[in-house]
Amino acid sequence: MSAKPDPLAPLGALPGVDASVESMRKAVDRIYGHRVMRRRSAEVTSEAVLRGARASAALAGADWALEEVRRRTDFGADPQARTVGAALRVTAEAGQLLPVWRQSPLRVLARLHLVAAGGTGAEESVGRPRLAGEQVDEPVVTLPLPAADEVAARLEGLAELIAAGTSAPALVTAAVVHGELLTLRPFVSHNGLIARAAERVVLVGSGLDPKSICPAEVGHMEAGPDAYRAALDGYASGTAEGMAEWIAHCGRAAELGARESTAVCEALQRGAA
Template sequence: MPSDPLAPLLELADVAPAMQQARAAVDAAMRHRALRRSGGPVAAEVALRTSVASAALDTHGFDLEGVRAGVVTDPVVQGALRATAALDGLTATWTRAPRQALAKLHTLIARDVVGPAELGRPVDPDAVPRLDGLAALVTGDTSAPVLLQAAVVHGELLALKAFAGPNGVVARSAARLTLVAGGLDPRGLLAMDVGHRAREPEYVGSANAFATGTPDGLRSWLRHYAAAAERAAEELVEICDKVSAG
C-alpha cells in the first residue's frame, strides 16, 4: 500500500498534540446548546464574520457592521460572501472534482475583480502539477485529520498564487470547504478566518514559512492553523452566547 503523503506532518514536533487540542476545542464549541434551537442565526453570523475577515486578510478590510448593513460594495468583500454562501453546495464537487470546485470558487470570488478570461483558471501553468497533486489529496490520497488536510490545502493555494486577483480568499474558502466536506464542520459554523485575522502577523509569517517546504516552515504553519481553529471555536461560543442572550 502507498504511504500517506501527509503522515510525516503529524510527526513534526508539537503538531499532533496541537491538532488534537484544536479538535477538542472545536468539538466542545459544536456542543453549545444554542445550536440546537438557533443554528440558523448562528451560522449566518459566522458566515458574515469569516467572510469579512477573509477579505481583510487580502487588504480589503471593512467594518463588520457596515457589511452587515449592506453599505459595503467592495468586490472582494462581496466575492468572499458569495463563496461562503456556496460552500455547502460545493461539498460533493470538492471531494469528486476539486479542480472544478476551485474554478467555481474563483469565479464567485473574483468575477468583479479580474477579467473574464482569467476567471476559474490558473494564471501560472507551472502551478498545474501541484494543483493536480493537491486534488489527489482531496479525493482520497490521505487519511490525515481533516484540520491538517485543510491546513495543507490552504497553505498550498497561498504558496502557489495560482489564481488572479484575491487568491488568498480562494485559499481560505477552499480550506473551509475542506472542513465542511470532511465532516469537521459540516454546518459551516467555524469562523476560521476570524482566527487567522486575530493572529494576522503569525498567519502571514507562517504561511511564508510553509512555502519554503522546510520541516520548520511546515511546523510553523500547522501550529498556527491549530491555534486559529481554537480561536475560531472561541468565536463560535461567543456568537452562541450572544444569540442565546437575545
Template sequence: MCSPCFDRFTGYGVPVDPLSPLLDLADVAPALAEARERVDAAMRHRALRRHGGQVAAEASLRAAVASAALEGHPYELDDVRGGTVTDPVVQGALRVAEGVGGLVDLWPRAPRQVLAKLHVLAAGGVVPPAELGRLTGAADRVDMLAGLVAGNDRTPPLLLAAIVHAELITLRPFAGPAGVVARAAARLTLISRGFDPRGLVAVEVGHQAREPEYVGSAGAYATGTPDGVRSWLRHYAAAVTVAADDITAIGDDVLASV
C-alpha cells in the same frame, strides 16, 4: 510546495496518508488535538440546539469579512452586515461564503472544478471575465494538490485543510483574490470531511486575529523546511482554536437576544 509531503503520493485516490510524517513534527499533533477538542466543546453550545442556523449564518458572515480583510480589504463587520459595503473583493468573499455549501459534495470528487468555481465567485468584478476560473500558472502543482484531496479519507481533516490552505496561498494560482479561494478551499475540506459539517468554524476569523503570525507562518511554509511547515501547522491549530471560541461567543450573543 512542501515536496517531502508528497513523496509517496501518485495520482488520484490516496492509498496511504502521505501527510502522516507531518504529525511527527514537534508539537504539531498535540496542537491539532487541542484545536479539535476546543471545536468539539464549542459544538455543544446550547444555542446550536434551536438556533444553529442563526449561528452558522453569523459565522459565515464573519468568515467572509475576515477573508476579505486578509486580502487587504478590511471593513467593519456591522457595515458589511448592513449592506453598505460595495467593495468587489468583499462582495466576492460574501459570494464564496454563500456558495460553499453547494460545493461540499463536489469538492472531494472534482477539486479542480471546485477551485475554478470558487475563483469565479471570489474574483467577479475584480479581474477580467476571461481570467475567471483560469489558472495563471502552477498547473502541475495544483493537479498534485487536487490529487491529494480527491478520495482522501485517511489524512486527518485538520491536517489536510491546513495543507490545502498553505499550498494555495503559496502558489496563488489564480489572478486577484487568490487568498479568498485558498481559505474557502480549506473550509470546504473541514466541512466535507465531517470536522465541521454545519459550517460553523470560521477559521478565517482566527487567521485575522493572529494576522502577523498568519503571514509569517505562511512565508515559513513556503520555504519547504520542516521548521517552516511546523510553524504553519501550529498557527493553523491556533487559528482553529480562535474560531472555536468565536462559535461560543456567537452562541452567547444569540441566546442573549432571544
C-alpha cells in the same frame, strides 16, 4: 499490489501537530456542545459565515466593521467594496460545493474564482489557472511567485491527494490545501479568499466542523497579516519545523473561530443577537 503511500500522513507525526489537532478538536467540541446549538444552530452558522467572510476580506485589504458588512447591499462601488463582495460570495458558495470537492477539487477552485470575480466570466483569465506572463494581484503574500507550469503541476498533485484521501487529521489536510493555494496563487486575483474558503471546505467536509461554525478566517485575521505571512513562509520552506508551525497556526485560527461562535451563542442566549 501495495497501497499507494499517503504523503500527508507523515505531517501528522511532526512535533507539536498532535497537540494542535487535540487542542482544536476540544475547542470545536465545546462549541458544538453549547446549549444554543441544539435549537439555533442555523443562526450560528449564518453568523459564522458572515464573520468568516468579513475576516477573509480584511486579510485581503478590506477591513470593514462587521456592522458595515451586514448593512451594505452595494459591493461594486470601489475596490474595497468589491473585495468584501467577493469574500461574501466565495464563502457562501463554498458551502454549496462540498459534494464536488473530493471528486473534482480543481473544478471547485475554478468555480470559486468565477464567483469571486462576480460570476460573469467576462475576462478571459477568470475561472482558470494563470498562464505564463500573467500578473497576480495578491499583496498580502510576499513569497516568490511560482511559474505557471509549476502551478499547473502542483495543482494536479494537490487534486490527486484530495481524491485519494488521507489518514492525516483534517487540520493537516486543511492547512496543506490552504498553504499550497496561497503559495501557488494559481489565479490572477482573489487567491487569498479562495485559499481560505478551501480550508473551510476541508474542515466542514471532513466532518470536524459539519455546520461550518468555526470560521478559521476569523482566527487568521486576529493573528494579523504579519503572523499569517510568517507562518506561510514556514509552509513554503518545506522544512519540518516550518510545516509544523503552519499547521499549528491554522489550528489556532480554527480555535479562535470557535471562540467567536461561542460569543455568538452567548449573545443569542442572552437575547442580544
